[in-house]
Amino acid sequence: MTHDYGMTFPRLRDAAGTVWRDYTHHAFVEGLRDGNLPREAFLGYLVQDYVFLIHFARAWALAVTKSETLEEMRACAATVDALVNDEIGLHVKTCAAAGLSEHDLYNAEEHPANLAYTRYVLDAGHSGDFLDLLAALAPCVMGYGEIGARLGPVADDHPYADWIRTYAGADYQQVCRDAGALFDGAVTRRLGDAPMGTPGWTRLCQRFTTATRLEVSFWDMGLSFGG
Numbered sequence: 001m002t003h004d005y006g007m008t009f010p011r012l013r014d015a016a017g018t019v020w021r022d023y024t025h026h027a028f029v030e031g032l033r034d035g036n037l038p039r040e041a042f043l044g045y046l047v048q049d050y051v052f053l054i055h056f057a058r059a060w061a062l063a064v065t066k067s068e069t070l071e072e073m074r075a076c077a078a079t080v081d082a083l084v085n086d087e088i089g090l091h092v093k094t095c096a097a098a099g100l101s102e103h104d105l106y107n108a109e110e111h112p113a114n115l116a117y118t119r120y121v122l123d124a125g126h127s128g129d130f131l132d133l134l135a136a137l138a139p140c141v142m143g144y145g146e147i148g149a150r151l152g153p154v155a156d157d158h159p160y161a162d163w164i165r166t167y168a169g170a171d172y173q174q175v176c177r178d179a180g181a182l183f184d185g186a187v188t189r190r191l192g193d194a195p196m197g198t199p200g201w202t203r204l205c206q207r208f209t210t211a212t213r214l215e216v217s218f219w220d221m222g223l224s225f226g227g
């Protein structure tokens with residue numbers, strides 16, 4: 001499946017092998033698709049995902065500081081904005097309907113799977129360079145883009161219509177295309193026109209695949225809330 005998320009992303013996705021499918025076709029995702037995911041699993045996941053997005057936005061803010069060009073800074077800053085001002089609105093609205101305030105969400109205790117993922121991404125940025133960080137960030141952005149595109153469009157009475165529409169929607173798909181263009185430009189700038197085969201490329205593949213595995217663990221965590 002291709003959604004015009006640039007050239008770098010599909011190469012890293014292919015290098016990740018079956019782990020990518022484990023993530024994008026996980027039982028949790030299939031439960032969202034057919035509507036049979038238990039509500040407790042969804043809400044437990046959503047609370048954790050709110051906290052995830054807070055730390056994920058911190059990681060994109062770190063990417064602003066690791067940028068080498070104004071164009072890179074602007075693209076990373078726009079992603080911080082999309083996370084804390086758009087995507088998170090889904091979580092706030094859905095959880096409010098279930099009786100949870102944003103204060104409750106912000107102060108929720110982090111599940112170890114959540115902690116492992118977000119701190120891995122932040123560490124990729126602290127211990128590595130801009131590309132290390134982008135490679136760790138990419139599975140999150142583009143994976144949900146692929147999932148949303150596959151699960152949408154959806155009927156109004158689907159139990160997970162809001163979630164699916166958020167990721168299938170034009171705004172989120174644009175975030176994915178912008179991130180893909182950012183990634184392509186950053187790779188060309190730092191690794192040249194033929195990045196595959198460079199030592200830097202091998203590291204990117206490792207970062208991307210590890211972050212994808214952490215996405216699988218995140219869905220596993222979500223299912224564990226289902227009782």
Ligand SMILES: Cc1ncc(CN)c(N)n1
Binds near residue numbers: 049053140218
């Ligand atoms: C764990 C996770 N991964 C990705 C996304 C999509 N931004 C998300 N909300 N949560």
